[in-house]
Amino acid sequence: MSLIRRIDLRDADSSVDYRAAVPRADFDIEAAVPAVHAICEEVRTRGLDAIVEFGERFDGVRVDDIRVAPEVMQAALDNLDPDIRAGLEESIRRLRATCANEVEQDAVTDLGPGARVTHRKVPVGRVGLYVPGGLAPLVSSVLMNVVPAQTAGVESIALASPPQKEFGGSVHPTILAACALLGVEEVYAVGGAQAIAMFAYGVGPCQRVDLVTGPGNIWVVTAKRILKGQIGIDSEAGPTEIAILADDTGNAAYVAADLISQAEHDPLAASVLVTTSERLAADVEHELEQQVAATKHTDRITTSLGGRQSGIVLVRDLEQGLDVVNAYAAEHLEIHTEDAADWAARVRNAGAIFVGPYAPVSLGDYCAGSNHVLPTAGCACHSSGLSVRAFTKSVHVIDYSAAALDEVAGHVVTLAEAEDLPGHGAAITVRVAR
Template structure:
């Protein structure tokens, strides 16, 4: 059966009929929507700025901030008094919500810590894997269309749990806030005990973290979501520092059957679409009746939503409803798309969700919407986008840890494997390798 797409004028989501074709990877790749993210082109745009920050430091950062953000600063560092003031003035309900978000995130992320493991391979011969936190991390908190204090929580908590000693946060300055980052971002930093915060956004923030300035020491790792220019800067500095990922526009996949409530599904699609006009939403179902009902709900709820300027372009642009033969075919489609967020709203949703192999995070059943994960599920909402969930994990404690092997052998344990080292070193013509062992345990003469 050919792939078809229908787009009636009153439909917000394009309809794609993949019945009979969901098992064909080429057909799936051809029709599944995804926001275009040309990081390569953006790299060439931000390269001069990154090079300038590397060469001149703080003056280059301040000039880029004035040019791009329209804010004239003499220092990027946010004073401690401003952090304290932002927390003091934070609405009590928001503070309580952030505190609960932090509490839940700590519980989940503490469970990710790994103990050091020692393996004894022979008497006197052990290898220990020791987990060590990176020393200093630069955390980026976006502040473009929306300010995200929740992203401060999601970046800072796993870093703190991992044992990172120095944390620096950067977030774009705002003209309406006296050149400081958004008050809610500052309040979240203060709540978490982060003392070093910089009013810097975009590619210049990543360059500042990587190369350092007179006010910000270089870091070892840069994490946090951002726009295409942030992603491009991360690509440029990777190798100088570690990065978590090149995050793209947010995306949601929903795998649903005829048991799903169309109002729930429509609300969840709109909730992710309001992040960004470039957000992607994919609804996959074997039920044509459900897709029709969701279409109607989307029209109704879209008329009531606040951010129509974002939701409309996202739903009409790089989003679609996919009709498949059955849930097996639906699973093949969502695994091929590898969503940042995937909701499974089906009968026996836990069993279906357990079969998903490619997703940043999976939300099981009607009562686990992505919005829960954005704020209070305890899971991390910094997740792989653009299909990279096929090989990349989301942000976690492990992002901030390095595994170091500690090898501890006695003379007797080394002697036990010396003949094998003779053989392998000889096979690779690395005679000095063999000699480094034999100087310790000479070969017995016959």
């Protein structure tokens, strides 16, 4: 029996909803709302005491001083494996380079003499960054959140990650080392929904933030939904997912390894191959059997690949395959076809697109220079991944002289009267002789 199911869409007609044909994992935020709302309310009303109690309940360790001392972070950096440090430094270098090119300049429009509108880009004042630490200490997420925030010019950055019983209730040392490497001095050993509530309400030593970014489990995602409005959020990122569009030129070993790479994250992770080739499908199934048996997290990966959210989708040609992947709108989309760059250029919906056999998702997770905090659950059809832009906001600055106002005054008064808002018109006429 294959580790992963097949879905045959080769005979599907135009009435088939491809997004529904490739189902995702059950990730019911609404079901989690009552419990998460209760956590957020406890943090809002009881403050630090609630955070400490939730840490003891959910993370198995009591942490009375939730802020990590600077010397603990520096010690983590001093003790960091040199090879890991070198990898982090190279990842930071590449990400800083791409982020620098994302910085938007103010757009100035002169509409006539003395009439100027400036579209100014302003960094968010203070942000809270969340870094998961449950099934794996996602040190790369430190980089992916911090570097674009710093590049955008954010002046105040706080970071939270779950306390680790193994490390005496502190944040995982590798995460602390990355923070020290990046100059982040404000780090809290707080995880889950309580971390998002801490950011939103300003609890204990943590002042409230304007924006929260970063991935997390269903408790984190639900808290972001509940508190959106109190704070800005990047997205409601759920379990990770990969889709691969491949024809018969695809390398089965590469494809299988890449499907496994995302299945390794979480039992709810989605791994989807969309292919025109039955031969490739069979070869990938064989490779999965071999590679999963040899990998570390066999049980987790097997659960993910066998879940309803994963599958091998057979399509009649690449045009249909393109329709399927655009409808699915994957967080990560790999293209393993002849003329891969041409097909990639026609993709509308994906968090990030990886072109050809030598651009696996794992590259983007660490050292490509791209960001790995990306929209999931089909949200790539309307949302973008984390970037410098996520940490800025736009402000229109209107600068008109008396002569410029006089030139357009009649139109403003006419439109105000059309809306039955005479006070609007009066604010013009009091300045301009009619």
